[in-house]
Structures are given as C-alpha cells and as structure tokens.
Amino acid sequence: MRPLLTGTLTVETVTVPIRDLPQRLEGCRIVQLSDFHFDGQRLSPGLLQQAIDRVNSLRPDLIALTGDYVTHDPAPIFTLASYLGQLQSRYGTVAVLGNHDNRSLGGRRTILRSLQQAGICTLWNDIAYPLGDDLPVVGLADFWSREFCAGHQLFKALPSSQPRLVLSHNPDSAEVLARWRVDLQLSGHTHGGQIVLPGIGPAAAIVQALQLSPLSKLPFVPHRKRKRLKTVHHWEWVSGLHRVGANQLYINRGLGTYAPGRLGCPPEVTVVELVRGG
Template identity: 30%
Template sequence: MKTGLFILVAGLLCVLLNDSLLYLQIRRYLRKRIYTCLFWAHSLFFMACIFVYHFFIPTLKGPEAYFWVGKGVSVILLFYTPKTLYIIINAFAILLRKLKCIPAARIISRTALGIALFSFLVIFYGITWGRCNYKIERQQVCIKELPDNFNGYRIVQLTDLHLGSYGEHYPGIKKLVEEVNALNPDLIVFTGDMVNSFASEMNPWIDQLKELKAKYGVYSSTGNHDYGTYVRWATREEQADNLKQFFKNMEAAGFHMLNNTNVPLVIGTDTIYLAGVENCGRPPFPCFGNLPQALQGTEGHTVILLSHDPSHWRDEVIRYPVALMLAGHTHAMQIGIQIGSFRWSPSKYIYPEYNGLYETNGHQLYVSRGEGYLGFAGRIGQRPEITLIELTNNCK
C-alpha cells in the first residue's frame, strides 16, 4: 500500500513539475486564454489518469493488469520524454538569451523542438509497429567437438514472449510463427518467460504457437516469470495449480519442457545433447535449477544448454562441459542503440552479457533480447529478435 501511494504521489508531482517548467518556458507562445486552458487541461488529464490507475490496477487480479500497466507507462513516456528533453535543452537557449546571444539561442531552441519531436516519433513507432518488427539475427557458432553430421545444424531460439502483455488483437504471434517456420529450422528452443505470471495468458495463443515446426522438435526451459512468483496468491495451492496449468499449456502448445533434464539429438551415428535447467538467477530472482541433474548422462558429448538468466553462465555453467548456453531474460532493456556491430543498452550495466554471443575459455553463451516486452509496451532501438544459430565445427 505504501509503495502504491509513493508511486501515486511521485507520478503526480513529476507531471506537475514537468508541465510547470514547460509552461514557464513557452508561456509567451500561449498568449490566448484558450491555449493556456488547453495546456493545463492536457496536464490535468494525465494527473487524472495516474490517479485513476492508482485505484484501478489493484482491482485487476489477472493478466490484464500487465496489459494496462504497459499501456499506461507507454503513454506517459510518449508524451513526457519529449517534454523533458525539450525543457532541458531549451534551458540553455533561455540562458543564451539572457546573455544576449540571440542567434545561438534560436538555434538551440529549434534544436530542442526538433529533438523533442524526433523522440516522440521514435517512441510512437516503438509502441506500435516496432514492437513486432522482428529482426532475424543470424549467428554462426563454432564448436570444435561438434560431430560432422551436425555441421550446419540450424537452431531457432525464441525467448521472453510475455504473452500477458498483449491485447487479443495483437498481430505479433501469428507473424512470429510465420517468420520462424519460413526459416525451416532443425530445432526450435524457447528459453523462458512465456508468461508474466498467469498460465491463462497462454490461452489465446496456444493454437498459433503449436504451429511452430522444426525437424527435430520444439523444446523449452522456464524463466523467472513462469512460476507466478510476482503475484499474491490466496493460497500456495493456488500458485501450485497455476504452475501445473502452465506446464499443461506449454505441452498443448507443442513445447517439450526440459526441467533440469536433457534429451539426445541424433543424426545418423552422431549424438549431441540438449539440456535445460529451470530458472536460476541471482537474487531477487529465484533459482530452481539443478545443473548437475540436467547434465546427467551427457558425458563425452557436445551439450547445448537452455538457461533463462545469462548470469547463470558465469556463476556456474562455465565450470561444466557445456559447449553453448542459450539465454534471454535481459530484453536488452527494450531500449538502446544498435548500428552494425556497435551495440549499447543500459542493460550492460546490470548484465555484462546482455545481447549477442560471448565466449570465455572455450565456453560460449548467446543472449537473445527476445520477442516480447514487459512494463514498457514497446521497443526503442532494440528490435525484437528471432535468433537463427548455425552450428559448425569448421573453426577458423
């Protein structure tokens, strides 16, 4: 209750402070009373929305809470990020005017307006078309010990769908299935966070997800959100039933769960193993994984491991004979810059391995930024990813 009240007060103060500073900077353009009234009506509208959200969201006991929170966060960012950028940059223009540097002040003022408009358009794209504008990341992974029959083996990795974040008319899942199947993969793997908390989030999408096809099967491990630990359940039994239903839904959608287990992948006389651990992350994230159990019986073979949280790689996995670990979890924070080989996201300051391929002492990790979203209902500069991994033993 205290946290909710803090968010309410902080939200109202941020909107009021932001709009007050903006008004002081642009009031000379609002000389007509109608313009001033419209400006403050806009501000009051957002404060009213924050107030309504404070009382509305706690009444939602199901997956729709995530949907509405995401929409609210996105709309606030859409309007108040440009405003904040304008206020900060335009402050320099105001200072230059006081110093009688009028030409420079005009340039900076126009620059502030241009940056604000650009940021609005970028965020708008991110919460509309950008959220399901999938990018196929093609990554060749060299494993010296890989059996010859697996040379060129193609794995599609999916992760972090967070199905409860979408409305029922979301086009992204159908598009995802079509794009994955068009790649004609040998294997499809999913590395956790299919849902936000509730097994029922899968219900609208099961029929579409079971259309995913791969020659050697579709497999999955669990992520931290799949256990429903972010919800206050009436009883422990209710939470346990939710998890049981989640596994039933995954099976209905065609996913073979690897819960601290492994499965052999056989081509001709050659065998490699696909292993999967339950979520294992650093606090506050839960750790249900049992890596030794997951690797039991794989000795002497190439092992590919599904583990949701990339921090598990350095914490434990690199001490075991795992050639390649596939992870997700970070979303690359759904915001950043990616131009060619240059990548940056605030996520790097939390997860040293947050996006792409990493290697240390012969152990490799690939972290996908995933296909879905949580909190902010979109993507900015970090397109949702379909990963196509091609295995090879031709190491240069």
C-alpha cells in the first residue's frame, strides 16, 4: 500500500460502556487488528511490523484478531503467524477466522493450527475466558460458512445477566445476533469501504444508496438484481462504533486490502476501553 494514497497507519480509540461489567475490568483495554490479507502484495512486512510494534506499545489487556489473515492461498499464514506471535498483552490474544480463511476445509485447518501454534487462542464457534469467568469471549464461525448457525447455541448456554464480548468477522452477522445479548461485537471485513471519497464517503456505500433510491432506474446505476454487492449488505456499518438494537458493534478498517486497493482509507489499529455502564 502507498501511504500517500491510503493514509498512514491510524490508531482509533473508542470508549464502550458495558452493562454489568465487573468492577475489576473497569478501564480494560482491548486492541483489535483485522483483515491482514497477507499475500505478499498489499500488506508489506514493514507495515505489519509497524502495526505489531504499535500494538505492543499500547500495553493492552487483551488483543482481538477478527479474521482474513490470507486472501486466497493459505500458505502465507506460516510467515504471518510468526509475526503475530510477537503480540504482547496481559491476557493474551483471541482470534476468529474470516471468509477468506475458510475457502477450503484444509486451508481453514492450516490457519487454525498455525495461529494456535503461535500462542493465539483461535475460536470457531467456541467460548474463551481470557478476562475471567464473568466476561466470556464468544468467537463465531464466519457468517458465510455453514457452521455459523451452530454458533447460536453458544448464546443459549450463557446466562442472560452475564455480559459478553463477541468476535465475528462479518458485521452483517450483527443483524442476526440482535436477538441475543451482545455487549460488544468486534468485526472487520469491510476494509472501511477501501475507496473513500473526500467529503462524500465510501464509494461502495454510495453505490448501495443509489440502488435503494429512485435513481436505481437510471442506466448507469448497477441494479441490485443484476450486480449484487457481495462483500457486505449493511454498508451503513462500514467502520467505527454502531448500535444494532440493544447491542454494540465496532468495525475495524483492517490492515490489508485487495484489488482495487485502498484510497483515502488508512489501515487501522483499534483501542477499545471498557467502562461500566450501558
């Protein structure tokens, strides 16, 4: 990536109130990284190392990785995992996979195994307790996988009075998860829209808005039935913090990209500070 076009690595800080947050976790800091797409093309080792060094300098309590470590070939995960093994935090690193990590069963297993060997707690429809029994972390299968629906059972196993964090690569899953308590969902997938027009916003969101407006009948607007936007449906959740019903959703712009690349959309490290409230 070219910083003059994309923007330099950005640290975004957000404070999120959590209902019933244990007193001991007041001020807990979670750092999120997402969407590496480490394929030797658009995420340089230099930028990757810069992001890792920045994360470590923040001295987080927990690190969350929200998927798409590779783009097509799973082989780069071996190199990427060695980088990610450098991450340092008080309670370790938790992770989920994205749609690009799940292109084949063999690829998924390779990525899971490589991350776990790097000391990263990688979840596929499972619950981990790095912050203690009173704040579980739910890690879901990718939204586009057949196994995503099986993850619903995890919420049924948790007391409704218990706060929880959820890692789910695709933010569209928040619409489905709105039926359960999700105090904070961390997602990626959108790359912040990749191409962001100054003063206007993400190009993909603009196309979607046109498709939903009376202008959709004009010949230059891609019709939804002819050309469906496959990446994500809810482009209104393209990045940042959002309310989805009673739940909260944060979407990280990611570090990497793929064609056509980024423009005006800098890679992101997110710092989430938890406070009591909600």
